[in-house]
Amino acid sequence: MAPSHKQWIIPFAVQLIPAGVLLIGSFYLKESPRWLITNNKREQALKNLSWIRNLHPDDLYIVEEVAFIDAALDEQASTIGIGFWKPFKAVGRDRTVQWRFFLGGMLFLWQNGSGINAINYYSPTVFKSIGVNGTSAGFLTTGIFGVVKTALTLVWLFFLIDRLGRRNLLMIGAAGGAVCMFIIGGYISSVNISSTAENLSGGGIAAIFFFYLWTAFYTPSWNGTPWVLNSEMFDQNTRSLGQASAACNNWFWNFIISRFTPQMFNSMGKSGCGVYFFFASMMILSIPFVYFLIPETKGIPLESMDRLFAVRPVSKAHATIHAEDQAREAEFRHDAEGAGLSIAKEKLDQYEHTQEV
Incomplete structure (x- = not known):
């Protein structure tokens, strides 16, 4: 495209499409029953x-x-009562809740430590370090990266998150992504990547393949799962504050990684190979963090989160709480079966009677 104002208008207009879809979809969202x-x-x-x-x-x-x-x-x-400052009060007086806030924030350290935002913001630099040269080639590889992320996000959303669970996705994604990053870093450190090369070597093509394979591991695991966990791991008392904390942590670690990415490429090894080793190491370290500290939250109601995070070892917490909830539900159903009334229905009847009066 010839230099003109279209070069910024078209990309800007394309970004309005998902924003417009989100705006339209928001009118059809159902309000939370709890609220x-x-x-x-x-x-x-x-x-x-x-x-x-x-x-x-x-x-x-x-x-x-x-x-x-x-x-x-x-x-x-x-x-704690109902009100704006009440969640702050609940967090301030309960160390177990503070521990959950710490865990939720650390998930975003590991997420950004995987290298995703370094790649999002500096993808031309990343692909150049692998051996992709030229503006058109850089934009093409960056575009393919975006397409792969979008497609795999849909796979994660509709199939993986509730089938494999949160813990398994995070550990599998970290292990597979780390292997890919180590291979890319090893390739870069072992060859002389010329900034004037017109064609990628066989090793360069393999490095590109492992980069997209890294994307395939990262996107259905660390891309969205930390957000899901932060939406599930807090009880009703502190959930709103927990979501705010998650957003703050995400942008804080996002800033730290993106701020220092250029310096990392300039100072960490030959052609920036140390950057890939750094991200790979961060992903490896996230595995024991998840295994020993993050319980599975799939299928556990918010009302059971306090009990879930109190069970040790963490790897057995989900099974323990799930069994307790099933027993509680069975008891509730046994007591309510055939009665035709319950606390919930009585409250609804009282509400409807008040409205009629």
Whole structure:
């Protein structure tokens, strides 16, 4: 494309497409049943929960879930209360919750330590270090990187996150990604990459392959899973503050890595090979962190998070809490079966009676 104002207008306009889709989609989102119940909108909460679960409002599962939400909100009101500063109070007085905040923040250290934002922001530099030269070739390889990330994000979203679980995805992604980074770093350190070379060697093509293979390991693991864990690992008392903490940690470590990436390429080994060894080492170190400190949260309700993080060893926490929740649900169903009433339905009936009056 000839130099003109189109060179910035077209890329800018393309970015408006996903933003526009997000804006339109936001009008069709259902409000959280927990938030609705908190704000005394029980009827709408039941409708939304029934839509989410694809069940009738009178289904015992819906009755059971609303009852547990009620119990959690009652406990919250009786312990820390409802209000903007209450989550800060809950965190300040409970070391176990502080520990969860630390774990949630560290997940973003390991995420950014994998090298993703160094690659996002400096992809031409990264590909040049492998041996890709020329503006067109650099843009092409960068574009393919974006396409691979997008495709694998959809695979992660629809298939992997709830089938393999959070812990397994993080450890598999870190192990596979580290191997790829070590291979790329080893290739760069063993050859003389000429800035004037017109064609990649066989080794250079292999390095590009392992770069995209690294993307295939990273995207369905560390790209989105830390966000999922941070949305699940806090109870109702501190969840909102936990999400804010996650965002702050993400941007803090993002800044640190992206700020020093150019200096790293200039000072860490031949042609920046040390940068790849650094990222590979960070991914290796994240594996024991996840295995020993991060419990599996798949299928565990928010109301059970305190108990989940109290179980040791961490590797058995999910099975232990899942079994306890199943026993509790079985007891609830046994008590409620055939009664036609429950705490949740009684509260709904009281609400509807108040509205009629």
